Amino acid sequence: MYVIRGDDRETIGSMLVSDAAPRLLRLDVAGLTIDVLDPTVDISRSAASAAEADFVGVVSVWLDSIDDRAPIQDALLVGDARLDGYLVTESVPVPYPARDWSDGEPTPGPVLLTLFTQPDGMADDEFFAYWHGSHTPLSLEIHPLWCYVRNVVVRRLTLGAPPWRGIVKETFRSADDLTDPMRLFSGGGDPERMKANARRSLEDGSRFLDLDGGVQTYVLRETIFRTFDTLPKRATAPKMR
DSSP states (O other), X not given: XXXXXXXXXXXXXXXXXXXXXXXXXXXXXXXXXXXXXXXXXXXXXXXXXXXXXXXXEEEEEEOXXXXXXXXXXXXXXXXXXXXXXXXXXXXXXXXXXXXXSOTTSBOSSOXXXXXXXXXXXXXXXXXXXXXXXXXXXXXXXXXXXXXXXXXXEEEEOSTTOOOOOEEEEEEOSSHHHHHOHHHHTTOTTOHHHHHHHXXXXXXXHTTXXXXXXXXXXXEEEEEEEEOOOSSOOOSSOOOOO
């Protein structure tokens, strides 16, 4: 996964879709998804975190080997783009139940991207127990998620990349599901229930997140340019990756 940054965010975001995507597809990547900032969705009422003014988006590329990443990175250097690269392990607790749009067409709903670090001094066992064992089930209970993709950073691939440990994508069917706290926190028309669920989410997240500068959240517009099929149907046994 590559976090893309740059000063001319609108131009870079457009070039990732119009220029970088075709180049990456010609490199025969196994899967490609590009998410760029969506300025039309305001989450100021429903989410709060640090954010950086030069953030453009995130690109997910599936390769047989990270040794082959040099031409990928070259293709992503559009405009004044800067890359932070990460090798990740992906889990999909909630896949899209069905897609009625094709590869290359923008996903209808917005994506909430969250980048976060692992707190200093917190052991891996504790970190993952809170994140995967507690917060994921709570998120699935509270939030109206359409798709939920959870990435654990294994290591950084580019010099100077921030030490993110988690890169999470939560997709919603509509902007209202994300921006309306009553819907985001499953209040069901009851303000007290909505507030209680929001409080549960914050308290649970605070157990494994550094909320003082260790979390960034952005709303993105996703385009799946090439679906990565994790279980391809083949006449022979699938190649182990």
